[in-house]
Amino acid sequence: MELVLIILLPLLFAVLALGLCRHGQWPLRLLQLGAVCHLLLVCYVTLPGRAPDLVSFHGIDLFGLDHVSRLLLTLTSLLFACVAAHSARWYPADRLLGMKRGHGHSLRPGLFVACMLSFLSMMSMVLVARNLGVLWIAVEATTLASAPLIIFHQGPRSLEAMWKYLLICSVGIGLALFGTLLLASAFTGAHELSPGLNLSALMAARHELNSTWFKAAFIFILAGYGTKMGLAPFHTWLPDAHSEAPATVSALLSAALLNCSFLGIFRFVQIAPPELTGFCRTLLIALGLCSLVVAAFFIIRQRDYKRMLAFSSVEHMGLATIILGLGMNNVAYVHLCGHSLTKMMLFLVAGNIYLTYDTRVVHDIKGMFGAIPRTATLWVIGVLLICGTPPSPLFITELLLVTQAPLWLGATVLTLLFVVFCGMASICLDMVMGPRPETPPDSEAVKAAESLCSIPALAVVTVLAMGTALIFFIESSQWV
Template sequence: MLDALLLVPILAAALSLALPADRPRRAVLVIAAMLHTALVAATFAHPPAPAFGGLLELDAPGQLFLTLASLLFLAAAIYATGYLRAEGGGTKRDFQDGAVFQNAPERIFTACLCLFLASMTLVATTRNLSVLWVGIEATTLSSAPLIYFHRHRRSLEATWKYLLICSVGIALALLGNILFSVAFYNPASPLPSMDVAAMLPRAAMAGKPWLKAAFIFLLVGYGTKMGLAPMHNWLPDAHSQSPSLVSALLSGALLNCAFLGILRAHQVLGAAGIADFSGGLLVLFGLLSMGVAAVFIVGQGDYKRLLAYSSVEHMGILALGVGIGGGAVFGAMLHAACHSLTKGALFLVSGNILALYHTRSCHDARGLARALPVTGAMWLAGFLAICGSPPFGLFVSELLILRAMFAAGAIAAAVGYLVFLAVIFVGMSVTVLRMVQGPVPPAVRPPVSEPVVSWGPPFALLALVLVLGLFLPAPLQAFLSRVAGAIGG
């Protein structure tokens, strides 16, 4: 089954390149997304056997992030059918500086989307640190053409920044892998592979200084891809210049893949008895990320960059929750699920706003409640959800993390956590409420109705987040407990 999870998007990418027409190509994209989601659902009913000689093996943390990536990809694929039809071909004029540009060929865009799903699947379905590194590098290569879909100057700059910064990060992560192998070096009993399952029983005998050095390199390397401050510099540009469905996948799925790499390393240090070291670094970078996000969210004039800095904030919350340990790890895993669904919905909704208003300015996109009633309602609901307001799932997860911090005696971290959350809530509320309220600009002509394909996917994602806030089913609670237990919670 694991090999099928990889082969479905790869074959879909090949078919997308071979098909001569756009309409069947879009059908292939949606069908591949549905097949992938069905296969992921089947892994819960029938746990898959390892594949490719044990290189692929699905455990609870990988299954969580694989499920989130598959659900988001399905929503993005359905949304893409309407988006790509509206974009069409030919030359276009940039709404910001008036420059003429062309979009990338749709066959390239669709094929890279499918390869992006395949690379994220590889990351989630392996516990081998070397294969995971290859998978994260593949996510960079497959997603770069997606960021450069609109071939103008700003998207080119964002793509190069993404490639250069993430390539430096992935190089540092490679050094972390090498240091891990040094830590486990034993001529009398060599480590059979870089699989975490092989490392955990031997972790207590590994060299502690080497393990600490390896974790630092992996945290900085994968933290760059995850968007932790101060290594987050690529993220605002890439998210703001990408098509909105790509931004949804970058924020809701890609960042999780890098986070999984850090979690694998944290597992090993926990088994070695030095989880306090890795946990302390995660708390530090988590609070720093929240603080940096708070500074840039207040007064932010670009609503897509606003969502990008919100992703920096929530990656900080995830790192903070795992670093605190105990019950906070369960809260962090619930938070990861709710953030992915909410941020995916918000970026898709931002695509509807951009399509009508032709601006990313929060000051110029006014009157959403009148111009796009359904989109405006989801924009407001998404804001409440992403800021952790009840009754959405992020309220529950943030409360669980806060309670665990007080239980662990991390009072200073809890105070900083609450202050940053309050500042971010105020900063985002000013922007979002300004966009929802007020008159529609004279130059904007609201549509008679909003196509279901444009609001259906984000509506479904937000509905899931609402359900998770109102009721956490016992099977899901047990699954998240297994995920937290595997990480060290």
């Protein structure tokens, strides 16, 4: 029952935050306590050698763990704990500066914490789901739990971004539901009992899935969960939601939620009949390459640094999809981990920049090295790491992709990565170099931003250590 507790524990803290602690610092303390308790429970459940029992109900598998869900569950819990620790200091600073600048109201602490913890609970359900129906319900629930967080600052643009997020993701989830139903109709075996939507049973009976029905199901699944994952051309909600949401929420949307959607697609790849492996890989590579092209085009002409990070997420989800399409599953897992840690750090640093300058327009930000040197240093390092500069773990995964892919694909990916690097580096240099602006940032805002660098700095150290360790094992076949 530990897996059920992993889902229910954040909900319990969410109810406490919403019902008992509406004001003051108590909701933020509950956010930290809930995150730490969840992380400790996840570490206990995922200990090497432990195998939590499969949770079933009347023959329907509900929750369980495999090697992929263990990794992503641990990563998600760790990321949330980091964001919770950052939020405890960021929220008061953002609210104080927002009132001083006349930005209006933001979400109350109790509601903010309740939505954050509910979001964690639903993402945990996605990652431990062992039934495709339960997986679909959990993915839809993440949309409902996270939507109120996008309108944190309660402005007209954030309201528009929230409705766009709800509408487009709901359409995508509807397509995923139709694909799931098509899969349920694809079983043609002679067994008395159909595997239904139980993942383990479907994997065992995948040789008996009707090829035509499965092809149709996979197309709808790729479009449906691909929408939530931010794959082009279904990505249109992502730049608005990531840019309008506060930094801590954007960090979770990019670093954790997109991984959950990736898992939804990966589950269907796992149960694909052997004769359709090539078909599935072709679609994955095509959609991943499309995402890379779209991201490169919009990054090179971007003028909003948070939208730049959002399109970077589109790029890396496309890369992960291409890697999965090439059959390098272990490399895809490493790429997701490297992207999540680096992008969490970048969005938190972007939040510090917004606290200081009160704008997301690149041309209005100059001389960061003179005004906020700690934040500027982390920003430059983060941009270099997300672009795959050694010793970033993304350098290793992108190198393996280029060397293992066919020549035409490797050359195309390498060219697009260079375009992305040029675009992001140009934006980064415009922001950190040059003289200070004529009107210097508010000293209180500068102090608040510079004090919020501990979690991003810890993430940088972790990413650098991860990348350095991978370099020593790049020749090992276990990564390919």
